Amino acid sequence: MVRRTAWGAYAQITSDLRQRLTDGTYAPGTRLPGEAALCAEFGVARNTVRRALSTLQAEGLITVRTGVGRFVHDPTAQPRTRSEQIAANLRHQIETGHFQPGDALPSEAQLAQRHGVSRSTARTALITLETAGLVTCVHGKGRYVRQDVPR
Structure with a gap:
């Protein structure tokens, strides 16, 4: 059975996560929950979560450290690699x-x-x-x- 995600679900997830980033739920420099945890929380497929996270990354709100995870952007942090x-x-x-x-x-x-x-x-x-x-x-x-x- 193919599970269908509501059209535009990624936009709502993006909005919810953006709110958490701006209200301090996720502090600058902290690691975001993994894709699997976000999929379970929102009840959507991994691609839907990835699209939402990609939007937040494009907006500069989160950064990706390859092999480590996604982190809330911290303007005071020094580049690591x-x-x-x-x-x-x-x-x-x-x-x-x-x-x-x-x-x-x-x-x-x-x-x-x-x-x-x-x-x-x-x-x-x-x-x-x-x-x-x-x-x-x-x-x-x-x-x-x-x-x-x-x-």
Whole structure:
């Protein structure tokens, strides 16, 4: 038997979780409950929960630490990994106008050489910026600062 989720259920879950983030139920820096726990709480499929969490991540309310979990965004927290440090550095350059909308970012290879990391680490940093909505990827060309990035 196929279980059906109500249309737009992810939007209600997103709203409920956003409320918890803003009212302090989940404090900055704390880990959110896992996908399985949220699925059980809301009675929905994992993809529905993932869509809600993805929306909150795109809004900058939560961050993902690969292999660890999802955490409430803490603006005072220092980047933990090299990829987070590189992403934070690039984000700062975008926000301060060093990179203007439409500008190409350094390639994975350039970032890897500049920071003394693997291309995989550099790629993870760039993907973090894509997920945050600051950068767009043009396959075969590179990554560029989005035109609609708020200043």
